[in-house]
Amino acid sequence: MAGVAIYGVIFAAAVLADRVAPYHPTEILRANRRIARYLPISGDFWLGTTSSGMDIASQLIHGARTALQVGLTAAFAVVAIGTLLGLLAGYLGGWVDKAITRLADVVLGLPFLPTMLVLASLTRPGTGIVVFTVTALLWPNTARVIRSQVLSLRERAWVEAARVTGCSNARIMFVHILPQVLPLAALYGSVAIGWAILAEAAASFLGFGDPASMSWGVMLQDAYANQALSRGAWNWFVPPGVAILAMVLAGFMISRGSEKLLFPKLGDT
Protein backbone atom coordinates (compact mmCIF):
# COMPACT_ATOMS: atom_id res chain seq x y z
CA MET A 1 0.00 0.00 0.00
CA ALA A 2 2.82 2.37 0.86
CA GLY A 3 4.27 1.61 -2.57
CA VAL A 4 1.07 2.64 -4.31
CA ALA A 5 0.93 5.83 -2.25
CA ILE A 6 4.50 6.78 -3.27
CA TYR A 7 3.63 6.23 -6.90
CA GLY A 8 0.51 8.35 -6.44
CA VAL A 9 2.55 11.28 -5.11
CA ILE A 10 5.15 11.01 -7.88
CA PHE A 11 2.45 10.71 -10.52
CA ALA A 12 0.67 13.78 -9.18
CA ALA A 13 3.94 15.72 -9.13
CA ALA A 14 4.65 14.74 -12.72
CA VAL A 15 1.22 15.70 -14.01
CA LEU A 16 0.86 18.90 -12.04
CA ALA A 17 4.54 19.93 -12.24
CA ASP A 18 3.80 23.22 -13.98
CA ARG A 19 1.25 24.25 -11.36
CA VAL A 20 2.89 22.94 -8.20
CA ALA A 21 6.49 23.95 -8.86
CA PRO A 22 7.07 27.51 -7.63
CA TYR A 23 9.61 28.35 -10.37
CA HIS A 24 10.81 27.10 -13.71
CA PRO A 25 13.41 24.38 -13.04
CA THR A 26 16.19 26.08 -15.01
CA GLU A 27 15.30 29.69 -14.26
CA ILE A 28 18.19 31.62 -12.71
CA LEU A 29 16.69 33.30 -9.69
CA ARG A 30 17.72 36.45 -7.91
CA ALA A 31 17.48 37.45 -4.27
CA ASN A 32 18.48 40.91 -3.06
CA ARG A 33 19.55 41.74 -6.62
CA ARG A 34 22.17 39.02 -6.65
CA ILE A 35 21.98 35.58 -8.15
CA ALA A 36 20.53 33.32 -5.46
CA ARG A 37 23.43 30.87 -5.10
CA TYR A 38 23.59 28.10 -2.50
CA LEU A 39 20.68 29.41 -0.48
CA PRO A 40 19.51 27.23 2.42
CA ILE A 41 15.93 26.06 2.91
CA SER A 42 13.54 28.98 3.29
CA GLY A 43 9.94 30.01 2.66
CA ASP A 44 10.79 31.38 -0.77
CA PHE A 45 12.94 28.44 -1.79
CA TRP A 46 11.50 25.31 -0.19
CA LEU A 47 14.67 23.30 -0.62
CA GLY A 48 17.12 26.13 -1.22
CA THR A 49 18.92 26.88 -4.48
CA THR A 50 21.74 25.42 -6.55
CA SER A 51 25.14 26.92 -7.35
CA SER A 52 23.69 28.65 -10.39
CA GLY A 53 20.68 30.00 -8.55
CA MET A 54 17.99 27.54 -9.56
CA ASP A 55 15.22 26.37 -7.28
CA ILE A 56 15.85 22.83 -6.04
CA ALA A 57 12.22 22.06 -5.14
CA SER A 58 11.07 22.95 -8.66
CA GLN A 59 13.78 20.79 -10.19
CA LEU A 60 12.75 17.92 -7.96
CA ILE A 61 9.09 18.21 -9.00
CA HIS A 62 9.93 18.42 -12.68
CA GLY A 63 12.33 15.50 -12.30
CA ALA A 64 9.35 13.28 -11.50
CA ARG A 65 8.26 13.65 -15.13
CA THR A 66 11.48 12.28 -16.56
CA ALA A 67 11.56 9.50 -13.99
CA LEU A 68 8.03 8.38 -14.83
CA GLN A 69 8.61 8.66 -18.57
CA VAL A 70 11.81 6.64 -18.52
CA GLY A 71 10.52 4.14 -15.97
CA LEU A 72 7.17 3.43 -17.60
CA THR A 73 8.35 3.22 -21.22
CA ALA A 74 11.30 1.01 -20.34
CA ALA A 75 9.23 -1.26 -18.11
CA PHE A 76 6.53 -1.59 -20.75
CA ALA A 77 9.07 -2.47 -23.43
CA VAL A 78 10.87 -4.99 -21.19
CA VAL A 79 7.62 -6.72 -20.30
CA ALA A 80 6.33 -6.73 -23.88
CA ILE A 81 9.50 -8.16 -25.42
CA GLY A 82 10.28 -10.50 -22.53
CA THR A 83 6.76 -11.91 -22.46
CA LEU A 84 6.58 -12.36 -26.23
CA LEU A 85 9.92 -14.13 -26.48
CA GLY A 86 9.28 -16.20 -23.35
CA LEU A 87 5.92 -17.25 -24.73
CA LEU A 88 7.36 -18.21 -28.11
CA ALA A 89 10.29 -20.10 -26.59
CA GLY A 90 8.15 -21.95 -24.06
CA TYR A 91 5.27 -22.86 -26.31
CA LEU A 92 6.96 -23.58 -29.62
CA GLY A 93 10.09 -25.21 -28.22
CA GLY A 94 12.56 -26.68 -30.70
CA TRP A 95 14.92 -24.37 -32.56
CA VAL A 96 12.92 -21.26 -31.60
CA ASP A 97 13.48 -22.08 -27.95
CA LYS A 98 17.15 -22.80 -28.52
CA ALA A 99 17.73 -19.59 -30.46
CA ILE A 100 15.99 -17.43 -27.86
CA THR A 101 17.75 -19.11 -24.92
CA ARG A 102 21.15 -18.65 -26.56
CA LEU A 103 20.38 -15.03 -27.32
CA ALA A 104 19.43 -14.52 -23.68
CA ASP A 105 22.74 -16.08 -22.59
CA VAL A 106 24.70 -13.68 -24.75
CA VAL A 107 22.74 -10.66 -23.56
CA LEU A 108 23.37 -11.67 -19.94
CA GLY A 109 27.07 -11.56 -20.80
CA LEU A 110 26.93 -7.85 -21.56
CA PRO A 111 27.70 -5.68 -18.54
CA PHE A 112 24.80 -3.30 -17.94
CA LEU A 113 26.28 0.13 -17.24
CA PRO A 114 29.34 -0.20 -19.51
CA THR A 115 27.11 -1.19 -22.43
CA MET A 116 24.90 1.80 -21.83
CA LEU A 117 27.92 4.12 -21.67
CA VAL A 118 29.39 2.79 -24.89
CA LEU A 119 26.07 2.98 -26.73
CA ALA A 120 25.43 6.48 -25.41
CA SER A 121 28.84 7.71 -26.46
CA LEU A 122 28.61 6.19 -29.92
CA THR A 123 25.19 7.66 -30.57
CA ARG A 124 23.45 10.68 -29.12
CA PRO A 125 23.25 10.84 -25.32
CA GLY A 126 19.71 11.09 -24.03
CA THR A 127 16.83 9.27 -22.44
CA GLY A 128 16.13 7.32 -25.63
CA ILE A 129 19.35 5.37 -25.35
CA VAL A 130 18.71 4.66 -21.66
CA VAL A 131 15.31 3.18 -22.43
CA PHE A 132 16.80 1.20 -25.31
CA THR A 133 19.62 -0.26 -23.19
CA VAL A 134 17.35 -1.17 -20.31
CA THR A 135 15.02 -2.93 -22.75
CA ALA A 136 17.75 -4.66 -24.69
CA LEU A 137 19.53 -5.95 -21.58
CA LEU A 138 16.71 -6.71 -19.16
CA TRP A 139 14.27 -8.71 -21.29
CA PRO A 140 16.04 -12.07 -20.66
CA ASN A 141 15.07 -12.05 -16.97
CA THR A 142 11.39 -11.72 -17.80
CA ALA A 143 11.62 -14.10 -20.76
CA ARG A 144 13.19 -16.86 -18.65
CA VAL A 145 10.50 -16.77 -16.01
CA ILE A 146 7.68 -16.58 -18.54
CA ARG A 147 9.20 -19.44 -20.50
CA SER A 148 9.30 -21.79 -17.55
CA GLN A 149 5.76 -20.83 -16.62
CA VAL A 150 4.55 -21.49 -20.16
CA LEU A 151 6.34 -24.84 -20.18
CA SER A 152 4.09 -26.03 -17.38
CA LEU A 153 0.94 -24.32 -18.68
CA ARG A 154 1.12 -25.89 -22.12
CA GLU A 155 0.74 -29.34 -20.64
CA ARG A 156 -2.52 -28.48 -18.90
CA ALA A 157 -5.76 -30.11 -19.96
CA TRP A 158 -7.44 -26.93 -21.15
CA VAL A 159 -4.61 -26.19 -23.55
CA GLU A 160 -4.94 -29.73 -24.83
CA ALA A 161 -8.68 -29.15 -25.20
CA ALA A 162 -8.08 -25.98 -27.19
CA ARG A 163 -5.71 -27.85 -29.45
CA VAL A 164 -8.22 -30.64 -30.03
CA THR A 165 -10.95 -28.20 -30.98
CA GLY A 166 -8.64 -26.94 -33.70
CA CYS A 167 -7.29 -23.68 -32.33
CA SER A 168 -4.23 -22.37 -34.13
CA ASN A 169 -0.93 -22.10 -32.26
CA ALA A 170 -1.22 -18.33 -32.32
CA ARG A 171 -4.68 -18.44 -30.79
CA ILE A 172 -3.62 -20.81 -28.04
CA MET A 173 -0.58 -18.69 -27.23
CA PHE A 174 -2.19 -15.29 -27.21
CA VAL A 175 -5.77 -16.01 -26.19
CA HIS A 176 -5.37 -18.97 -23.87
CA ILE A 177 -1.91 -18.81 -22.35
CA LEU A 178 -0.99 -15.12 -22.43
CA PRO A 179 -3.63 -13.99 -19.89
CA GLN A 180 -2.32 -16.62 -17.47
CA VAL A 181 1.23 -15.24 -17.48
CA LEU A 182 0.42 -11.54 -17.56
CA PRO A 183 0.35 -11.11 -13.74
CA LEU A 184 3.83 -12.60 -13.54
CA ALA A 185 4.99 -10.31 -16.35
CA ALA A 186 3.57 -7.28 -14.55
CA LEU A 187 5.57 -8.28 -11.50
CA TYR A 188 8.80 -8.11 -13.45
CA GLY A 189 7.62 -4.85 -14.97
CA SER A 190 7.37 -3.15 -11.60
CA VAL A 191 10.97 -4.11 -10.84
CA ALA A 192 12.09 -2.96 -14.30
CA ILE A 193 10.70 0.53 -13.58
CA GLY A 194 13.16 0.78 -10.73
CA TRP A 195 16.05 -0.48 -12.82
CA ALA A 196 15.29 2.01 -15.56
CA ILE A 197 15.26 4.93 -13.14
CA LEU A 198 18.52 3.83 -11.53
CA ALA A 199 20.05 3.45 -15.00
CA GLU A 200 18.89 6.90 -16.03
CA ALA A 201 20.34 8.38 -12.84
CA ALA A 202 23.69 6.67 -13.35
CA ALA A 203 23.87 7.71 -17.00
CA SER A 204 23.09 11.33 -16.15
CA PHE A 205 25.58 11.26 -13.33
CA LEU A 206 28.33 10.10 -15.67
CA GLY A 207 27.42 12.86 -18.11
CA PHE A 208 25.44 10.85 -20.64
CA GLY A 209 21.99 12.06 -19.75
CA ASP A 210 19.66 14.20 -21.76
CA PRO A 211 20.98 17.74 -21.33
CA ALA A 212 17.60 19.24 -22.24
CA SER A 213 15.44 17.55 -19.62
CA MET A 214 15.55 17.90 -15.86
CA SER A 215 15.97 14.62 -14.03
CA TRP A 216 17.03 13.53 -10.55
CA GLY A 217 20.24 12.10 -11.97
CA VAL A 218 21.07 15.42 -13.65
CA MET A 219 20.47 17.21 -10.33
CA LEU A 220 22.85 14.89 -8.51
CA GLN A 221 25.49 15.29 -11.20
CA ASP A 222 25.13 19.07 -10.95
CA ALA A 223 25.48 18.90 -7.17
CA TYR A 224 28.52 16.61 -7.31
CA ALA A 225 30.26 18.75 -9.93
CA ASN A 226 29.60 22.02 -8.08
CA GLN A 227 31.02 21.28 -4.64
CA ALA A 228 27.69 20.61 -2.93
CA LEU A 229 29.51 17.97 -0.88
CA SER A 230 32.37 20.09 0.38
CA ARG A 231 30.00 22.98 1.11
CA GLY A 232 27.75 20.65 3.09
CA ALA A 233 24.75 21.61 0.95
CA TRP A 234 22.68 18.69 2.21
CA ASN A 235 19.49 20.32 1.00
CA TRP A 236 20.83 19.99 -2.55
CA PHE A 237 22.13 16.44 -2.86
CA VAL A 238 19.86 14.59 -0.43
CA PRO A 239 16.36 15.18 -1.92
CA PRO A 240 16.98 13.82 -5.45
CA GLY A 241 18.52 10.65 -4.03
CA VAL A 242 15.65 10.17 -1.61
CA ALA A 243 13.21 10.62 -4.50
CA ILE A 244 14.95 7.93 -6.58
CA LEU A 245 15.16 5.63 -3.57
CA ALA A 246 11.47 6.11 -2.76
CA MET A 247 10.39 5.36 -6.29
CA VAL A 248 12.54 2.24 -6.68
CA LEU A 249 11.54 1.01 -3.23
CA ALA A 250 7.89 1.55 -4.13
CA GLY A 251 8.42 -0.75 -7.14
CA PHE A 252 9.89 -3.45 -4.85
CA MET A 253 7.03 -3.12 -2.39
CA ILE A 254 4.36 -3.28 -5.07
CA SER A 255 5.94 -6.37 -6.57
CA ARG A 256 6.17 -8.05 -3.16
CA GLY A 257 2.62 -7.02 -2.31
CA SER A 258 1.19 -8.25 -5.57
CA GLU A 259 3.20 -11.44 -5.20
CA LYS A 260 1.27 -12.16 -2.01
CA LEU A 261 -2.02 -11.37 -3.71
CA LEU A 262 -1.32 -13.31 -6.87
CA PHE A 263 0.55 -16.30 -5.52
CA PRO A 264 -0.70 -16.86 -1.99
CA LYS A 265 0.74 -20.37 -1.99
CA LEU A 266 4.28 -19.01 -1.91
CA GLY A 267 3.66 -17.86 1.64
CA ASP A 268 5.38 -14.77 2.94
CA THR A 269 8.96 -15.86 3.24
Added chain:
Amino acid sequence: MLRVVGERVGHLLLVLWVVATLTFLMFRLMPGDPTLNFLSPSFNDETRTALMRSFGLDKPLWEQYLIYLGQLLRGDFGVSFLQNQPVSVLLWDALPNTAVLTVVSLVLAYAIGIVVGAFLAFRRGSVVEAFVIPTALATRAAPEFWLGMLVLAVFAFGLGWFPTGGAVSPGGTIGGVWERLFSADFWWHLCLPALTLTLFLQGLPLLLMRATMLEVLNDEFITMAKMKGLSRWSIVMRHAARNALLPVVTAFALGLGASIGGNVVIETVFAWPGIGRVLVGAVQASDYPLAQGAFIMIAFVLVVMNTVADMAYAWLDPRVSVGARK
Protein backbone atom coordinates in the same frame (compact mmCIF):
# COMPACT_ATOMS: atom_id res chain seq x y z
CA MET B 1 31.16 -34.50 -14.66
CA LEU B 2 34.11 -33.95 -16.99
CA ARG B 3 31.83 -33.99 -20.01
CA VAL B 4 29.60 -31.43 -18.35
CA VAL B 5 32.54 -29.16 -17.59
CA GLY B 6 33.70 -29.48 -21.18
CA GLU B 7 30.25 -28.57 -22.42
CA ARG B 8 30.12 -25.53 -20.17
CA VAL B 9 33.55 -24.35 -21.25
CA GLY B 10 32.56 -24.78 -24.89
CA HIS B 11 29.46 -22.75 -24.29
CA LEU B 12 31.54 -20.16 -22.46
CA LEU B 13 33.90 -19.80 -25.43
CA LEU B 14 30.94 -19.40 -27.74
CA VAL B 15 29.45 -16.62 -25.63
CA LEU B 16 32.85 -14.92 -25.35
CA TRP B 17 33.23 -14.99 -29.11
CA VAL B 18 29.76 -13.55 -29.66
CA VAL B 19 30.38 -10.81 -27.09
CA ALA B 20 33.71 -9.95 -28.75
CA THR B 21 32.02 -9.81 -32.15
CA LEU B 22 29.19 -7.65 -30.84
CA THR B 23 31.76 -5.29 -29.35
CA PHE B 24 33.58 -5.08 -32.67
CA LEU B 25 30.37 -4.33 -34.54
CA MET B 26 29.27 -1.82 -31.94
CA PHE B 27 32.47 0.15 -32.23
CA ARG B 28 32.90 -0.06 -36.01
CA LEU B 29 29.41 0.24 -37.36
CA MET B 30 28.17 3.09 -35.24
CA PRO B 31 27.62 6.35 -37.09
CA GLY B 32 30.60 8.68 -36.99
CA ASP B 33 34.19 8.28 -38.07
CA PRO B 34 36.39 7.32 -35.12
CA THR B 35 39.29 9.26 -36.58
CA LEU B 36 37.33 12.49 -36.69
CA ASN B 37 37.42 12.72 -32.93
CA PHE B 38 41.07 11.97 -32.85
CA LEU B 39 42.45 13.83 -35.81
CA SER B 40 42.40 17.54 -35.86
CA PRO B 41 40.82 19.03 -38.99
CA SER B 42 44.05 20.85 -39.71
CA PHE B 43 45.71 17.60 -40.80
CA ASN B 44 45.98 17.23 -44.53
CA ASP B 45 44.66 14.18 -46.31
CA GLU B 46 48.04 12.53 -46.44
CA THR B 47 48.63 12.59 -42.69
CA ARG B 48 45.09 11.41 -42.18
CA THR B 49 45.48 8.35 -44.40
CA ALA B 50 48.82 7.58 -42.82
CA LEU B 51 47.26 7.63 -39.38
CA MET B 52 44.28 5.60 -40.55
CA ARG B 53 46.72 3.03 -41.87
CA SER B 54 48.67 2.94 -38.63
CA PHE B 55 45.46 2.01 -36.81
CA GLY B 56 44.48 -0.42 -39.58
CA LEU B 57 41.32 1.50 -40.38
CA ASP B 58 41.92 1.56 -44.15
CA LYS B 59 41.40 -2.17 -44.59
CA PRO B 60 38.05 -3.77 -45.45
CA LEU B 61 35.84 -4.57 -42.48
CA TRP B 62 36.23 -8.36 -42.53
CA GLU B 63 39.99 -8.03 -42.55
CA GLN B 64 39.84 -5.63 -39.62
CA TYR B 65 37.65 -8.19 -37.86
CA LEU B 66 40.15 -11.01 -38.35
CA ILE B 67 43.03 -8.83 -37.19
CA TYR B 68 40.94 -7.83 -34.16
CA LEU B 69 40.19 -11.45 -33.21
CA GLY B 70 43.84 -12.40 -33.65
CA GLN B 71 44.96 -9.54 -31.44
CA LEU B 72 42.39 -10.44 -28.78
CA LEU B 73 43.70 -13.99 -28.63
CA ARG B 74 47.17 -12.62 -27.99
CA GLY B 75 45.83 -10.23 -25.34
CA ASP B 76 46.70 -7.23 -27.50
CA PHE B 77 44.08 -4.46 -27.42
CA GLY B 78 45.88 -1.98 -29.64
CA VAL B 79 47.24 1.44 -28.75
CA SER B 80 45.29 4.15 -26.95
CA PHE B 81 44.51 7.12 -29.19
CA LEU B 82 45.21 9.71 -26.55
CA GLN B 83 47.72 8.26 -24.12
CA ASN B 84 49.94 6.71 -26.76
CA GLN B 85 50.46 3.60 -24.67
CA PRO B 86 49.34 0.04 -25.33
CA VAL B 87 45.80 -0.42 -24.05
CA SER B 88 46.78 -3.65 -22.31
CA VAL B 89 49.34 -1.81 -20.17
CA LEU B 90 46.74 0.76 -19.09
CA LEU B 91 44.20 -1.97 -18.35
CA TRP B 92 46.54 -4.21 -16.39
CA ASP B 93 47.47 -1.19 -14.34
CA ALA B 94 43.83 -0.45 -13.47
CA LEU B 95 42.54 -4.01 -13.03
CA PRO B 96 44.18 -4.74 -9.63
CA ASN B 97 42.60 -1.60 -8.15
CA THR B 98 39.16 -2.68 -9.28
CA ALA B 99 39.77 -6.25 -8.17
CA VAL B 100 40.87 -5.21 -4.66
CA LEU B 101 37.89 -2.87 -4.28
CA THR B 102 35.41 -5.47 -5.52
CA VAL B 103 36.74 -8.45 -3.60
CA VAL B 104 37.11 -6.60 -0.30
CA SER B 105 33.60 -5.16 -0.55
CA LEU B 106 31.99 -8.39 -1.67
CA VAL B 107 33.61 -10.45 1.07
CA LEU B 108 32.56 -7.92 3.72
CA ALA B 109 29.05 -7.63 2.28
CA TYR B 110 28.56 -11.40 2.16
CA ALA B 111 30.02 -11.98 5.60
CA ILE B 112 27.66 -9.40 7.08
CA GLY B 113 24.74 -10.48 4.91
CA ILE B 114 25.06 -14.17 5.76
CA VAL B 115 25.36 -13.71 9.52
CA VAL B 116 22.61 -11.09 9.76
CA GLY B 117 20.36 -12.98 7.34
CA ALA B 118 20.69 -16.22 9.33
CA PHE B 119 20.06 -14.35 12.56
CA LEU B 120 16.95 -12.68 11.13
CA ALA B 121 15.52 -15.96 9.93
CA PHE B 122 15.87 -17.28 13.45
CA ARG B 123 14.25 -14.23 14.99
CA ARG B 124 11.39 -14.10 12.55
CA GLY B 125 8.73 -11.49 13.29
CA SER B 126 10.82 -9.62 15.83
CA VAL B 127 11.28 -5.88 16.16
CA VAL B 128 14.82 -6.16 14.81
CA GLU B 129 13.46 -7.69 11.65
CA ALA B 130 10.96 -4.91 11.12
CA PHE B 131 13.84 -2.47 11.23
CA VAL B 132 16.61 -4.30 9.36
CA ILE B 133 14.69 -5.59 6.34
CA PRO B 134 13.44 -2.23 5.10
CA THR B 135 16.95 -0.83 5.60
CA ALA B 136 18.48 -3.64 3.57
CA LEU B 137 15.91 -3.11 0.84
CA ALA B 138 16.50 0.63 0.85
CA THR B 139 20.25 0.27 0.27
CA ARG B 140 19.45 -1.84 -2.77
CA ALA B 141 17.01 0.76 -4.06
CA ALA B 142 19.34 3.72 -3.66
CA PRO B 143 21.58 4.75 -6.54
CA GLU B 144 25.13 3.56 -5.77
CA PHE B 145 26.73 6.89 -6.57
CA TRP B 146 24.34 8.70 -4.26
CA LEU B 147 25.27 6.40 -1.38
CA GLY B 148 28.85 7.29 -2.26
CA MET B 149 28.05 11.00 -2.14
CA LEU B 150 26.45 10.64 1.30
CA VAL B 151 29.44 8.68 2.57
CA LEU B 152 31.78 11.32 1.17
CA ALA B 153 29.78 14.16 2.69
CA VAL B 154 29.79 12.54 6.14
CA PHE B 155 33.20 10.91 6.49
CA ALA B 156 35.40 12.91 4.14
CA PHE B 157 34.02 16.44 4.06
CA GLY B 158 32.08 16.43 7.32
CA LEU B 159 34.31 14.58 9.78
CA GLY B 160 37.49 14.71 7.71
CA TRP B 161 38.48 11.17 8.67
CA PHE B 162 39.17 9.92 5.18
CA PRO B 163 40.49 11.31 1.89
CA THR B 164 37.94 12.54 -0.63
CA GLY B 165 39.13 10.53 -3.60
CA GLY B 166 41.94 8.90 -5.52
CA ALA B 167 44.15 6.04 -4.40
CA VAL B 168 47.22 7.92 -3.16
CA SER B 169 47.78 11.06 -1.16
CA PRO B 170 48.89 14.13 -3.10
CA GLY B 171 52.61 13.95 -3.77
CA GLY B 172 52.69 10.18 -3.42
CA THR B 173 53.31 7.90 -6.36
CA ILE B 174 51.31 4.86 -7.23
CA GLY B 175 53.67 1.93 -7.34
CA GLY B 176 53.42 -1.60 -8.66
CA VAL B 177 50.75 -4.04 -7.57
CA TRP B 178 52.63 -5.45 -4.57
CA GLU B 179 53.81 -2.07 -3.48
CA ARG B 180 50.20 -0.91 -3.52
CA LEU B 181 48.93 -3.87 -1.51
CA PHE B 182 51.42 -3.17 1.26
CA SER B 183 50.93 0.55 1.42
CA ALA B 184 48.80 1.87 4.26
CA ASP B 185 47.93 4.91 2.20
CA PHE B 186 46.30 2.72 -0.45
CA TRP B 187 44.11 0.95 2.11
CA TRP B 188 43.22 4.22 3.75
CA HIS B 189 41.98 5.51 0.42
CA LEU B 190 40.11 2.25 -0.14
CA CYS B 191 37.98 2.62 3.02
CA LEU B 192 35.22 4.88 1.71
CA PRO B 193 34.69 3.31 -1.74
CA ALA B 194 34.70 -0.13 -0.12
CA LEU B 195 32.26 1.00 2.57
CA THR B 196 29.88 2.32 -0.07
CA LEU B 197 30.06 -0.80 -2.19
CA THR B 198 29.59 -3.00 0.89
CA LEU B 199 26.50 -1.02 1.88
CA PHE B 200 25.14 -1.40 -1.61
CA LEU B 201 25.90 -5.12 -1.93
CA GLN B 202 24.89 -6.47 1.49
CA GLY B 203 21.15 -6.40 0.80
CA LEU B 204 21.11 -9.31 -1.62
CA PRO B 205 22.97 -11.92 0.50
CA LEU B 206 21.03 -10.81 3.56
CA LEU B 207 17.59 -11.26 2.01
CA LEU B 208 18.63 -14.40 0.16
CA MET B 209 20.13 -15.98 3.26
CA ARG B 210 17.03 -15.17 5.29
CA ALA B 211 14.66 -16.62 2.70
CA THR B 212 16.56 -19.89 2.25
CA MET B 213 17.13 -20.21 6.00
CA LEU B 214 13.38 -19.96 6.58
CA GLU B 215 12.92 -22.76 4.08
CA VAL B 216 15.65 -24.94 5.57
CA LEU B 217 14.47 -24.42 9.15
CA ASN B 218 11.23 -26.19 8.24
CA ASP B 219 13.09 -29.28 7.08
CA GLU B 220 12.92 -32.53 8.96
CA PHE B 221 16.60 -32.74 9.82
CA ILE B 222 16.24 -29.52 11.80
CA THR B 223 13.41 -31.03 13.83
CA MET B 224 15.70 -34.00 14.37
CA ALA B 225 18.49 -31.75 15.58
CA LYS B 226 16.10 -30.05 17.97
CA MET B 227 14.99 -33.42 19.30
CA LYS B 228 18.59 -34.35 19.93
CA GLY B 229 18.67 -31.34 22.22
CA LEU B 230 21.36 -29.39 20.40
CA SER B 231 21.77 -25.74 21.26
CA ARG B 232 20.06 -23.13 19.11
CA TRP B 233 23.42 -21.74 18.01
CA SER B 234 24.60 -25.14 16.88
CA ILE B 235 21.36 -25.78 15.00
CA VAL B 236 21.42 -22.45 13.19
CA MET B 237 25.09 -22.23 12.38
CA ARG B 238 26.17 -25.84 11.94
CA HIS B 239 23.07 -27.49 10.52
CA ALA B 240 20.81 -24.97 8.87
CA ALA B 241 23.24 -22.33 7.65
CA ARG B 242 25.39 -24.79 5.72
CA ASN B 243 22.45 -25.91 3.68
CA ALA B 244 21.10 -22.43 3.19
CA LEU B 245 24.44 -21.22 1.83
CA LEU B 246 24.09 -22.76 -1.61
CA PRO B 247 22.18 -20.00 -3.40
CA VAL B 248 24.30 -17.42 -1.59
CA VAL B 249 27.50 -18.90 -3.02
CA THR B 250 26.05 -18.71 -6.51
CA ALA B 251 25.02 -15.12 -5.91
CA PHE B 252 28.56 -14.37 -4.76
CA ALA B 253 30.10 -15.57 -8.03
CA LEU B 254 27.49 -13.71 -10.04
CA GLY B 255 28.03 -10.62 -7.90
CA LEU B 256 31.77 -10.72 -8.54
CA GLY B 257 31.23 -10.58 -12.29
CA ALA B 258 28.47 -8.03 -12.14
CA SER B 259 30.10 -5.58 -9.77
CA ILE B 260 33.35 -5.35 -11.73
CA GLY B 261 31.18 -3.74 -14.39
CA GLY B 262 28.89 -1.98 -11.94
CA ASN B 263 31.79 -0.29 -10.17
CA VAL B 264 31.83 2.27 -12.94
CA VAL B 265 29.88 4.83 -10.92
CA ILE B 266 31.55 4.21 -7.56
CA GLU B 267 34.99 4.53 -9.10
CA THR B 268 33.90 7.80 -10.68
CA VAL B 269 32.53 9.23 -7.44
CA PHE B 270 35.70 8.43 -5.51
CA ALA B 271 38.10 8.99 -8.43
CA TRP B 272 39.31 5.45 -7.78
CA PRO B 273 41.73 4.54 -10.61
CA GLY B 274 40.04 1.29 -11.60
CA ILE B 275 38.89 -0.19 -14.84
CA GLY B 276 35.42 1.35 -14.69
CA ARG B 277 36.89 4.82 -14.47
CA VAL B 278 39.22 4.03 -17.36
CA LEU B 279 36.13 3.12 -19.38
CA VAL B 280 34.27 6.31 -18.45
CA GLY B 281 37.29 8.47 -19.21
CA ALA B 282 37.96 6.74 -22.53
CA VAL B 283 34.34 6.97 -23.57
CA GLN B 284 34.17 10.66 -22.71
CA ALA B 285 37.36 11.36 -24.63
CA SER B 286 36.34 9.18 -27.62
CA ASP B 287 39.44 7.05 -27.10
CA TYR B 288 37.98 4.06 -28.94
CA PRO B 289 40.74 1.44 -28.54
CA LEU B 290 40.92 2.05 -24.79
CA ALA B 291 37.13 2.06 -24.38
CA GLN B 292 36.84 -1.12 -26.41
CA GLY B 293 39.56 -2.86 -24.40
CA ALA B 294 38.04 -1.88 -21.05
CA PHE B 295 34.60 -2.94 -22.21
CA ILE B 296 35.79 -6.34 -23.41
CA MET B 297 37.70 -6.97 -20.21
CA ILE B 298 34.63 -6.17 -18.06
CA ALA B 299 32.39 -8.32 -20.26
CA PHE B 300 34.81 -11.25 -20.15
CA VAL B 301 35.01 -11.20 -16.36
CA LEU B 302 31.21 -11.16 -16.25
CA VAL B 303 30.81 -14.09 -18.66
CA VAL B 304 33.46 -16.18 -16.94
CA MET B 305 31.95 -15.56 -13.50
CA ASN B 306 28.49 -16.49 -14.80
CA THR B 307 29.89 -19.84 -15.88
CA VAL B 308 31.75 -20.31 -12.59
CA ALA B 309 28.51 -19.61 -10.70
CA ASP B 310 26.70 -22.17 -12.79
CA MET B 311 29.32 -24.84 -12.20
CA ALA B 312 29.74 -24.05 -8.52
CA TYR B 313 26.04 -24.57 -8.01
CA ALA B 314 26.06 -27.98 -9.63
CA TRP B 315 29.20 -28.99 -7.77
CA LEU B 316 28.02 -27.88 -4.34
CA ASP B 317 24.55 -29.31 -4.62
CA PRO B 318 24.57 -32.79 -6.13
CA ARG B 319 20.77 -32.73 -6.17
CA VAL B 320 20.98 -30.38 -9.14
CA SER B 321 21.83 -32.53 -12.11
CA VAL B 322 23.43 -30.36 -14.70
CA GLY B 323 22.29 -32.31 -17.69
CA ALA B 324 18.63 -32.22 -16.72
CA ARG B 325 18.44 -28.47 -16.34
CA LYS B 326 17.87 -27.74 -19.99
